[in-house]
Amino acid sequence: MSNYLIEVPDIGEGIAEVEVVEWSVALGDTIEEDDVLCVVMTDKATVEIPSPVDGILTWQACQAGDMIAVGADFVKLQVEGDGNYVEGKQVESKLATASESVNDDVLAKETAEEQSAKNPTPVTAKKAARAAFEKPDLSPSASIITQASAVTNTTAPRAEGQKPLASPAVRQRALNAGINLNYVRGAGPAERITHDDLDSYIAGHSSAMAPMAVAGIAANQSIEEVKVIGLRRKIAAIMQDTMQRIPHFTYVEEIDVTELEKLRAKLNKERSDDQPKLTVLPFFIKALVIALRDYPQMSARFDDEDNIVYKYGAAHVGIATQTDSGLVVPVIRHAETLDIWQSANEVKRLSTDARNGKAKREELSGSTITITSLGPMGGIVTTPVINSPEVAIIGVNKMAKRPVWQDGGFVPRDIMNISSSFDHRIIDGWEATLFIQRIKSLLESPATLFM
Numbered sequence: 127m128s129n130y131l132i133e134v135p136d137i138g139e140g141i142a143e144v145e146v147v148e149w150s151v152a153l154g155d156t157i158e159e160d161d162v163l164c165v166v167m168t169d170k171a172t173v174e175i176p177s178p179v180d181g182i183l184t185w186q187a188c189q190a191g192d193m194i195a196v197g198a199d200f201v202k203l204q205v206e207g208d209g210n211y212v213e214g215k216q217v218e219s220k221l222a223t224a225s226e227s228v229n230d231d232v233l234a235k236e237t238a239e240e241q242s243a244k245n246p247t248p249v250t251a252k253k254a255a256r257a258a259f260e261k262p263d264l265s266p267s268a269s270i271i272t273q274a275s276a277v278t279n280t281t282a283p284r285a286e287g288q289k290p291l292a293s294p295a296v297r298q299r300a301l302n303a304g305i306n307l308n309y310v311r312g313a314g315p316a317e318r319i320t321h322d323d324l325d326s327y328i329a330g331h332s333s334a335m336a337p338m339a340v341a342g343i344a345a346n347q348s349i350e351e352v353k354v355i356g357l358r359r360k361i362a363a364i365m366q367d368t369m370q371r372i373p374h375f376t377y378v379e380e381i382d383v384t385e386l387e388k389l390r391a392k393l394n395k396e397r398s399d400d401q402p403k404l405t406v407l408p409f410f411i412k413a414l415v416i417a418l419r420d421y422p423q424m425s426a427r428f429d430d431e432d433n434i435v436y437k438y439g440a441a442h443v444g445i446a447t448q449t450d451s452g453l454v455v456p457v458i459r460h461a462e463t464l465d466i467w468q469s470a471n472e473v474k475r476l477s478t479d480a481r482n483g484k485a486k487r488e489e490l491s492g493s494t495i496t497i498t499s500l501g502p503m504g505g506i507v508t509t510p511v512i513n514s515p516e517v518a519i520i521g522v523n524k525m526a527k528r529p530v531w532q533d534g535g536f537v538p539r540d541i542m543n544i545s546s547s548f549d550h551r552i553i554d555g556w557e558a559t560l561f562i563q564r565i566k567s568l569l570e571s572p573a574t575l576f577m
Contacts, residue, residue, distance in 0.1 A: 128209030130179055132163070132201040134194055141168045143195045146188055147356035150174075155183050163201055164190075167356055171487050181205035191355035292319040299324060304347060357452040368514040371430060373550040376509045379562050383525060384540045386572045393466070401467050406542075407445070408469040410497060410522060412575045413568040415441045415462045418495070421561045425494040427515045428552055435517070435552055444493030444513055445473055447480045455513055456480045457493040466575075497522065508545045517552045520565075521545040 134144065144166040151163055162174045181203030188194050202211065290307040292300070296319055300307050303324075310327045312319035354362055383406070390404050397403070418425050418441050426437045441462045444455040456476035461469060479485040496513040499522035510521035523543040529536040544565070548558045568574050 127204050127206065129184075129211040130181055130203045130205045130209040131199060131211035132178065132203070134166075134196050134198050134200045135175060136196050137166075137168065137173050141196060143193050144168055144173075145193050145355065145359070146190055147172065148190050149186065151183050153183055153186065157181055157183055157203065167360070172356075175200075177201075177203070179203065179205055191353045191359070290319055291316055296321060296324060301348060303328065357454075361452045364514065365511055368511055372512055372514060374509070374512060374547045375550050375555065375558070376545055376547045377555070377558050377562055378507050378543055378545045379566055381542050381544060381566050382530070382539050382570050383542050386569055387525075387540045389572045397467075402470045402474050404466065404470050405473075406522070406525070407473055407497070407499060408466045409569065409572065409575065410499075410520070410565075411443055411458065411461055411464075411469045411473075412466055413565045414443065414495070414497065414520060416568055416575065417561055417564040418462075420564060421557065423553065423557065424518045424561055426517050426552065427494060428517050428549060429515065430551070438494045440494065442492055442494045444496035444516075445476060446496055446498035446513070447477045449481045449483075451483075454480050454485070454490055455493060455496055456485050456489050457491065459492070495520070500524070506543060510545060510547050512547055512549055517549040518558075518561075519547050521547070 137144070145168075146164055147167045148165045149163070150165065151157055151161070157163070157177050158180050159178065160176045163177050164175055166173050166175060182205075183201065184204050185202035187198065187200050194200065203209075290310065291312060291314075292307055297307065299321070300310070305324070305327065307319055310319050310323055311317070313323055314320050386406070386409060390406065390409065394404050422437050422439070423435075425439075425441055426435050428435050440460050443458045443461040445458060446453060446455050456479070458464070458469065458472045458476065461472075464472065476485065476489060479489070493513060493516065495516055496519045498508075498510045498519060500508070502524055504522060504524035506523060508521045508523060510519045512519050521544060523545060525540055525542040527538050528541040530539040530541070532539075544562065546558070546562055
């Protein structure tokens with residue numbers, strides 16, 4: 127048997143580093159050639175990295191959520207025949223620590239979580255807040271952990287950011303017993319805490335832990351640590367950058383869509399089998415396209431580094447779509463060329479592909495203005511965040527029956543609000559008001575959409 131070292135491949139497009147989103151394999155797994163090792167994400171795409179050889183996974187350079195440079199040592203396999211890595215050459219990685227002197231059989235059984243704990247990173251400013259949650263709770267319910275520090279197998283709390291080493295089973299057992307592992311001395315390799323260590327700690331604190339047996343509902347002291355990675359991390363970065371760079375203002379308007387709903391119901395009743403069922407969204411797209419003829423500055427992208435606004439004659443309409451992984455924005459290109467039915471087809475196709483992870487890269491970029499809608503859950507008012515570098519976003523709220531004073535009495539009408547945000551560096555409030563009023567006028571008199 128020999129070792130085979132795999133480096134992070136160059137996936138082109140000038141990418142210098144990638145984020146490991148998800149490992150498809152674990153230490154000790156038997157891998158065949160072309161099996162997917164992991165999924166990585168760049169600024170432009172999600173890419174699967176396959177194994178070039180058969181072998182057994184014995185080493186990983188990082189965890190899901192970590193960034194790693196192209197060309198860096200990535201994965202080590204144990205293979206039959208000749209390998210490409212000579213044992214004895216030190217492989218540097220985020221997981222390399224003194225405790226890696228244990229044999230490969232042990233390494234193969236350890237989880238990725240345990241590997242990361244071997245080399246705790248220094249506490250940064252961003253991690254300081256999170257570390258605070260790991261400090262001992264000084265409430266009465268936690269006194270069983272902090273008292274009698276001189277009792278057998280008790281140790282001073284570990285430094286902030288230093289996670290105690292323990293298997294998932296030990297961690298779960300400690301959690302169920304209300305024990306903070308920071309106070310338990312580990313007798314295993316690299317101070318790993320074992321079940322015996324936990325037994326010793328419990329024995330030394332048996333009297334203090336007695337209150338845990340009191341009848342009633344036990345306090346839930348669990349804290350789930352969820353790492354922000356992959357698409358969610360990109361969304362977070364984009365939202366933060368957008369809110370820091372763009373001075374938003376939001377304008378809310380009420381629209382009477384009673385006549386629109388009558389037209390929509392009639393068209394759906396008469397549609398052919400090959401036509402999709404119409405929602406309100408295709409009508410909004412149609413109204414938006416018409417309004418953009420009078421207010422082309424709304425279909426624009428602002429390069430705030432070079433101070434250039436690019437106004438588009440085309441209406442490339444982004445449709446904000448919620449997926450299991452997070453929010454994405456597939457784009458209906460040249461919406462100005464589509465009729466109601468074609469728009470409905472595109473909305474259905476793109477949103478379905480986005481949710482199934484089948485949307486193409488070019489279908490998820492290049493929008494010039496975006497529509498966002500939460501459908502029936504859309505609330506009364508929202509404050510949508512602009513899809514940078516665009517300058518406007520149209521937010522569609524839910525529809526509701528409301529009493530409206532009309533012809534000397536109250537009558538029930540279908541009312542819907544739209545909450546739209548604009549980049550105040552480029553769009554003035556008066557312009558935004560006129561633009562939204564134009565959309566309102568078109569939707570309240572839907573026949574004008576087809577004139």
